[in-house]
Amino acid sequence: MSFTAQQIQSFKKIETPFYYYDLRVLRATLEIVQQYSKQYEYVVHYALKANANLRILHLIEKYGLGADCVSGNEVLRAVEAGFSPSHIAFAGVGKTDKEILTGLRHHIFSFNCESVQELEVINELAAQINTKARIALRLNPNVEADTHHYITTGLHENKFGISLQDLPAILDKMAQLKNLELTGIHFHIGSQITNLDNFKKLCLKINEIVKFFDEKQIKLTHINVGGGLGIDYLQPNVNPIADFANYFGVFHQYLQRRPHQAIHFELGRAIVAQCGSLISKVLFVKEGQQKKFAIIDAGMTELIRPALYQAHHEIEALTPEATTATVYDIVGPICESSDCFGTDRKLPTLQRGDLVAIRSAGAYGEVMASQYNLREKVRVLYNE
Ligand SMILES: *Cc1c(COP(=O)(O)O)cnc(C)c1O
Numbered sequence: 048m049s050f051t052a053q054q055i056q057s058f059k060k061i062e063t064p065f066y067y068y069d070l071r072v073l074r075a076t077l078e079i080v081q082q083y084s085k086q087y088e089y090v091v092h093y094a095l096k097a098n099a100n101l102r103i104l105h106l107i108e109k110y111g112l113g114a115d116c117v118s119g120n121e122v123l124r125a126v127e128a129g130f131s132p133s134h135i136a137f138a139g140v141g142k143t144d145k146e147i148l149t150g151l152r153h154h155i156f157s158f159n160c161e162s163v164q165e166l167e168v169i170n171e172l173a174a175q176i177n178t179k180a181r182i183a184l185r186l187n188p189n190v191e192a193d194t195h196h197y198i199t200t201g202l203h204e205n206k207f208g209i210s211l212q213d214l215p216a217i218l219d220k221m222a223q224l225k226n227l228e229l230t231g232i233h234f235h236i237g238s239q240i241t242n243l244d245n246f247k248k249l250c251l252k253i254n255e256i257v258k259f260f261d262e263k264q265i266k267l268t269h270i271n272v273g274g275g276l277g278i279d280y281l282q283p284n285v286n287p288i289a290d291f292a293n294y295f296g297v298f299h300q301y302l303q304r305r306p307h308q309a310i311h312f313e314l315g316r317a318i319v320a321q322c323g324s325l326i327s328k329v330l331f332v333k334e335g336q337q338k339k340f341a342i343i344d345a346g347m348t349e350l351i352r353p354a355l356y357q358a359h360h361e362i363e364a365l366t367p368e369a370t371t372a373t374v375y376d377i378v379g380p381i382c383e384s385s386d387c388f389g390t391d392r393k394l395p396t397l398q399r400g401d402l403v404a405i406r407s408a409g410a411y412g413e414v415m416a417s418q419y420n421l422r423e424k425v426r427v428l429y430n431e
Contacts, residue, residue: 067429159184170227257270346380361405
């Protein structure tokens with residue numbers, strides 16, 4: 048059991064469902080990240096799309112991380128949370144003019160660009176307001192990520208990035224775009240990557256690409272290797288902190304760095320996933336023909352990952368007094384068959400009114416919540 052009797056008592060006083068963020072876990076994670084970024088002189092950005100909760104952002108900013116944004120509103124949220132615009136990268140395959148202007152007006156660290164047309168538009172908008180945009184080209188390294196099909200991004204078949212064949216033509220084009228300054232290159236091969244060999248392959252590919260830029264005598268002041276480090280969804284209590292030692296170690300070992308180059312990372316999930324749980328109450332226990340269902344008051348509206356990607360989350364019954372176990376499908380109240388948090392889960396026998404915790408829900412949880420079925424906005428509780 049990962050919650051104390053006292054915590055469970057305090058949960059019972061609050062209307063469910065709610066996200067519970069353990070800021071002690073977040074701090075412990077950030078301390079490790081800070082330690083490695085100092086040791087290797089790496090710059091780590093936090094990817095806001097994993098969790099844009101202001102309280103969490105404030106804490107992350109205090110540990111000196113930069114921000115990685117994928118929309119104009121995320122840029123504004125990062126600024127609101129205290130991130131310096133000079134530490135904000137703005138990625139995304141479809142930036143609107145309004146979003147680009149937001150980034151330009153704040154003089155952000157870099158626009159991570161994915162097409163010729165995008166470069167032309169940023170150049171034009173920058174000229175209109177008399178400024179220059181710093182650009183990192185997002186390249187598609189065609190590296191596997193061994194992750195779920197929907198969250199791999201670094202293959203030719205994916206919509207992301209510029210393919211290496213197109214790079215020479217793009218560089219020629221960029222030479223004519225006077226309001227752009229090429230400062231770096233950017234990669235992001237996917238998410239929830241636990242086989243670190245994929246990051247080694249990325250490093251080797253980047254080394255080749257950097258050589259190509261050297262030959263062209265184009266000076267890149269930064270290499271942004273993206274994010275994607277996975278976490279342990281099966282054993283959140285055993286591994287509450289992602290394997291940052293080996294992750295940063297791979298880049299240190301395999302990425303050849305020029306003396307003038309800064310290495311940037313953009314981690315989302317690995318920073319926030321394990322600090323969050325979704326706490327929910329059992330509404331009904333229903334005996335089906337073949338199965339027992341525990342129907343809880345949280346649904347895909349609060350946490351969509353199981354429905355969207357067949358993601359696994361550990362589910363814990365917060366019932367210290369239960370003495371027998373039963374196998375359940377844990378389902379939500381939403382009128383969709385995919386609204387299911389787990390099948391055939393053996394849990395302490397549940398009664399109406401018992402609480403359950405859906406673990407490792409700090410990333411891509413609250414931020415993806417919706418009001419489908421006119422659900423209420425999900426509540427939040429913090430543990431200092
Ligand atoms: C989503 C995303 C990230 C963060 O991915 P995680 O798997 O959460 O670490 C980083 N960079 C870009 C460009 C992204 O789209």
